[in-house]
Amino acid sequence: MSLPAMRVVRPRTVEDAVRVLAAHGPEAMILAGGTDVVPNLQMRLFAPRVLLDIKGIGSLRGVVRQPDETIRVGALTTLTQLLATESLRLRYPVISSAVRSIAGPLQRNMGTLGGNLCLETRCRWYNQSDFWRKSLGGCLKKEGTICHVAPGGDRCWAVWSGDCAPALLTLDAEIEIAGPNGNRRLALSSFYRNDGINRIALGGDELLAAVVLPPRTAGWRGVYHKLRIRNSIDYPLAGVAVVMNVDEQGVCRDARVALGAVNPAPVLVKQAADWLIGKKYSPELVERLVHAAIQTGKPLTTSASSPVYRREMLRVFTRRALEEMWGMRPRTPNGND
Ligand SMILES: Cc1cc2nc3c(=O)[nH]c(=O)nc-3n(C[C@H](O)[C@H](O)[C@H](O)COP(=O)(O)OP(=O)(O)OC[C@H]3O[C@@H](n4cnc5c(N)ncnc54)[C@H](O)[C@@H]3O)c2cc1C
Known part of the structure; x- marks a missing residue:
């Protein structure tokens, strides 16, 4: 599949890149x-006149x-560099768990961290060739007037x-x-x-220049569980990240739970910190x-996977991750582990 005709611009500084964007x-x-x-350009999901290749900007590395x-x-x-960076692996284990x-x-x-955080959203009606999409009257994200997911x-x-x-x-x-x-700066x-x-x-x-990690959440336990069609390569169909700061008595000092691949945005489960802080493990609390x-x-x-199954896997992953954080079950291998 060929790429559309476009001009490629390779700035060396962030300022130059921003000027081109403006x-x-x-x-x-x-x-x-x-x-x-x-792949998105090959599918003709976009046809930009200018492709701004930012890989030569040293300050973004x-x-x-x-x-x-x-x-x-x-x-x-x-992503490979993230996995190889010891300070991240040891201080923020949930990152390695997700990146792996x-x-x-x-x-x-x-693939880069910035690209990962700015990905296009995905859908079985959108990530298709021009011919496939147009044969169904197009898709709302691209050229159509109807969202086939919720018409x-x-x-x-x-x-x-x-x-x-x-x-x-x-x-x-x-x-x-x-x-x-x-x-x-933005949260x-x-x-x-x-x-x-x-x-x-x-x-x-x-453009996204960097991610900044606070010292407060360093050292917290963390794990990411993911559902996908093929464990060796695929995009997520559901993902659950859980981190927890647990003291020696097994009391949760702080915690967060976040979900990916089940909404148009990655989301925090709002109740997590309020419900978990100050608590020891109990099956009722986990449920x-x-x-x-x-x-x-x-x-x-x-996606090709049913919503009912993906929802059920959220249940399984959240329970499993919380139990792992409290040391109630061994770490479950996760796909590429
Ligand atoms: C077979 C296959 C499987 C994949 N599986 C997964 C998976 O399991 N999980 C997953 O998360 N991803 C997956 N991906 C997607 C991808 O490999 C990763 O998300 C990767 O980190 C994207 O980074 P990139 O640098 O290649 O992004 P690019 O492709 O270069 O860019 C992605 C998007 O981000 C924008 N962008 C890039 N950098 C910036 C920036 N600094 N500021 C603003 N916008 C920016 C681009 O314009 C584009 O819209 C998969 C891809 C393929 C081909």
Whole structure:
């Protein structure tokens, strides 16, 4: 499948990249590792006039511990580099757990953290060739007037299908966004819009520069469980990230639970911290949280896997992860482990 004709621009600085974005608006598209962009261009889901290849911008690379003890991870850090960085592996185990489950080694070598956090939402009616989509009258996210997932409504239900975002949400991560007026900081939880089309809060002249991890959530236990068609390579059909700070008496000092791949945005299960702080393990408490998780996740017919099965797996993964955090069951191997 060929690529559409377009001009490729390779800036060396963030300022130059932002200038190109400002000049070309929606006609420009950012390329990082290209593992999602290139297949989407081949499918003709986009036809930008300018492809902004940001891989040559050195300041977007690397993992640095800053004087205030936060860790700044540049947007161009590859998934393989995330796994190889000891300070992340030891201090934020939920990140490695999620990243290990992404795609296969080739995509992890090419794919970047920034690209992962800015992925296009996915849906079985959208991620198809032009011919396939148009034979069904098109899809609301691209050229149609009807969302085939919920034909009675007027919104797009394409799903947030990245694995890093739920893990980073549980760590209270922030992001650095570069734009014409310099950098701005945003909580990652405010970045996602729960809208299959306008998926992220990023202006047309902005790019994601870095992720910032706070010291407060460092050292917390964490795990990510994921459902996918093939354990060796696929995008998630449901994902659950859980982190917990547990003291020596087995009392939960703080915790977060986040879901991915079941809504148009990755989401935190709001009740987690309130219900878990100060509590020891009990099956009843776990079941209460499991219920909150399945109320939060809303899988629809966006993939070949049934919504009922995906919802059931949210239940299984949330229960399993909470039990693992409290040491009530051994770590379950997770796909690429
Ligand atoms: C076979 C296959 C399986 C996959 N499985 C998974 C999976 O299991 N889980 C998963 O999470 N992903 C999966 N992916 C998608 C992808 O490999 C990863 O998400 C990867 O991290 C994307 O990063 P990238 O640098 O390649 O992004 P790109 O493809 O370069 O970009 C992705 C999107 O982000 C935008 N973008 C990139 N960088 C920035 C930036 N700095 N600022 C603003 N916008 C930006 C691009 O414009 C584009 O919209 C899979 C891909 C393939 C081909």
